[in-house]
Amino acid sequence: MAQIPLIPNQDFKSSIPVPLHQHITEERLFAAFSRDSVPLPYPNPTKAFWTHGEPDANPLGKVGSVGNLTANADVVIIGSGITGVGAAYHLAKLAQQAGLKLDVVVLEARDFCNPPQGRNGGHLTPVLSQGFRANSQRYGVVEAIKSVALENHTVSSLLHIIRSNNKEEDVDLVSGHRFDLFFSKEEENDFLLDYDAAKMSGVNLSDIRFLSQDETRNKYGPQFPSVSYFGNNLWPLKLVTQLFNLAKERFSLTSGSHLSLHTQTPVTKVSLLSESDRGEQDDNRYPRRWLIETPRGLIRSHIVIHATNAYAAHLLPFLIPSPGKDSIVPVRGQVIATRAAISSQEIINTSSSANDGFEYWFSRPIKNVDEDKPLIILGGAREATAPGFELGVADDTTLNENASKTLRDFLPAVYPEGWFSKDQQPEMEWTGVMGFTESRNPFVGPVIDPSTKTTIEGQYIAAGYSGHGMPRTFGCAEALAQIIIADLTNKTWTSPKWFPQHFLTTSR
Ligand SMILES: Cc1cc2nc3c(=O)[nH]c(=O)nc-3n(C[C@H](O)[C@H](O)[C@H](O)COP(=O)(O)OP(=O)(O)OC[C@H]3O[C@@H](n4cnc5c(N)ncnc54)[C@H](O)[C@@H]3O)c2cc1C
Incomplete structure (x- = not known):
């Protein structure tokens, strides 16, 4: 198995404000979920x-x-x-x-x-290995490889269209390395098992780098082990x-x-x-x-x-x-746009995620000379809305209070002291509705x-x-x-x- 250097064998920080390992709970809820109807999009959604x-x-x-x-x-x-x-x-x-x-x-x-x-998190990053074992077991290795191939194809097509039409500035494209933090040994092991399975099946993972807590701290700020690979963010609308x-x-x-x-x-x-x-x-x-x-x-x-x-x-x-039907469930997600407390020279402009992808964020490119501190777009906190995980919620005209609190607490807890202020109120906050299937x-x-x-x-x-x-x-x-x-x-x-x-x- 691939190794990440210098990781203590325990959860890496107890003060993070989100519950860990929530995928199984969410999957159980999903399997039992039912509705009588699904509405049309609500008029007048929250402003994104x-x-x-x-x-x-x-x-x-x-x-x-x-x-x-x-x-x-x-x-x-x-x-x-x-x-x-x-x-x-x-x-x-x-x-x-x-x-x-x-x-x-x-x-x-x-x-x-x-x-x-027009309301999402703005990340345009192909998944290279996460979920590879599950896809292989369910659909076979060839299909698991195709799932990765589709993502690589989609992202490279979009980048090609953006670049060949000279639209990088118009869509605020930022390409470069991103990092995913591991909050626990379990999350890290899970990633490594998928990584090994994908690598053994011939998926090209040469871009993936594992960073220890100290390496992540020195490069990006948060003191957690992480994995770093190529990613993009942009203005989706x-x-x-x-x-x-x-x-x-x-x-x-x-x-x-x-x-x-x-x-x-x-x-x-x-x-x-x-x-x-x-x-x-x-x-x-x-x-x-x-x-x-x-x-x-x-x-x-x-x-x-x-x-x-x-x-x-x-x-x-x-x-x-x-339950038991191949259906599409509306699931509400929430996002904040919040200002860092330090300057854009100190915080690297890159995309990130954590906690099995439940939280995801990136710092916006600085567009204005007066804008010293970067704006961070942070989404997630559905696992903090338990017991419902926002399953079946199709109303994006309102916010979930638990998600709001968790999103405000998240960056100050994950980054070193002083990088984000605990009292900082988001400049904007919104919800949007995704369509989930069982698979x-x-x-x-x-x-x-x-x-x-x-x-x-x-x-x-x-x-x-x-x-x-x-x-x-x-x-x-x-x-x-x-x-x-x-x-x-x-x-x-x-x-x-x-x-x-x-x-x-x-x-x-
Ligand atoms: C909060 C949030 C954060 C997200 N972050 C990311 C991210 O960072 N990266 C990522 O890859 N994905 C992210 N997603 C998911 C991503 O946004 C969706 O997968 C993507 O938008 C799906 O695109 P779509 O065109 O299929 O559907 P949608 O963007 O949902 O578009 C469907 C459209 O159909 C319209 N519509 C529906 N019913 C009708 C009707 N009866 N008549 C007329 N119009 C109708 C809707 O109004 C809507 O405009 C996020 C989603 C949310 C909600």
Whole structure:
């Protein structure tokens, strides 16, 4: 087994304000969890740093929210998070390559990208070995390797798009080494066992470095053993805005193709159109199949993509959480933006996490000369909201008081004295809702009704990322777009080597 030097054989600090080893408890709760229904996104969520931390942070915020609603589309994408916009981005590229004309409409219940993607922690880091043993046992080693491959593919694709379009500054991209702290021997052993299993299976882990308590203290501040590897952080809403603009630009290159957006347009129902309701068919367009209902009017479309993550079960009730069922459970997360007490020269600008990933934070790049002390974006503390862990909470208009207290106590307890003030109040604090599945893996592919095991022709889904979205969503959206283009051109989809087959709705 790999060794971390100089670690005492005990929990490393007793004063950390979060309970340790909570995954098993959470899993037990999850397995017994049920709900009667899942709501639509709530209007007026708490204000997130990414949506309100800067004037004009969300230039697409209200686009298409007033005036006429588009009446017809080839593809309607429900949800303007990174999955929905990622699907539009990939469809634009693949349709152009296949010579297809596509009219694509994105419908968003709230402002553009305001729900989770615009409310998350901002980390864009592939998981290289964590969970490798569990994935191998459940799906086999080849699939465990593909889970890592998907994350590497997603992150490198996004970095390539950002860099090749010179958008690093626009999305506040910070790339470099990150560190994950171990608060206990058990957590460290768990990491090492996954690390060894992944390494033995040929996963490239050459980037991973183990640091002792003293090495971590000297390099980053906190006095805990840690593991360090390559990671990125950015302004998630700005990334999705750039992706939308690039997709729109590409659609506009093909005559007859178009991408439009309607925000403040919740979809309340999707139903099959009767033959007589399908209307006049334009020779160049795909036949309309689905009627999409919104409070602002109706849209007819050939294809519907559910990019609705936590809220997927509202339109697809067979995904409503119930014990023993493969479902999507809304889970609320909380984040603060808080100022360090020391200057940006003293605190390294890097991403970090701890306690099996329950807490995650990074220091924002300094953008303003007057800003001496960096702003830290810290999320987590769900394990401090026991007994519920925020399972089933879809209300992001309020905060959880226990999570608020724990987040305020966390950094002063983990960093050396004086780095963070115990009395410092966060500059912003918000919640967001994630979509969790029992396996923590998303559903990707055609929508399949499990009660009849029938594929619902023309409806597709990519949802259920279980809080680990940024390194997976865009890749899943790419696979989904490939499946759709293959269906539209009557071809058989060949899965890319990097895509895990156990994510597919057809293999669940
Ligand atoms: C607090 C928090 C912190 C997180 N931190 C990180 C992190 O640091 N790194 C990371 O990788 N991941 C993180 N995540 C997870 C990540 O944000 C999600 O996995 C990611 O946003 C999923 O993207 P998505 O596009 O699939 O879904 P979402 O971003 O949830 O987007 C779904 C969209 O669908 C819309 N919608 C839903 N139903 C309807 C409907 N019926 N009609 C119209 N629109 C609808 C919603 O309004 C929403 O805009 C975090 C999540 C939260 C909540």
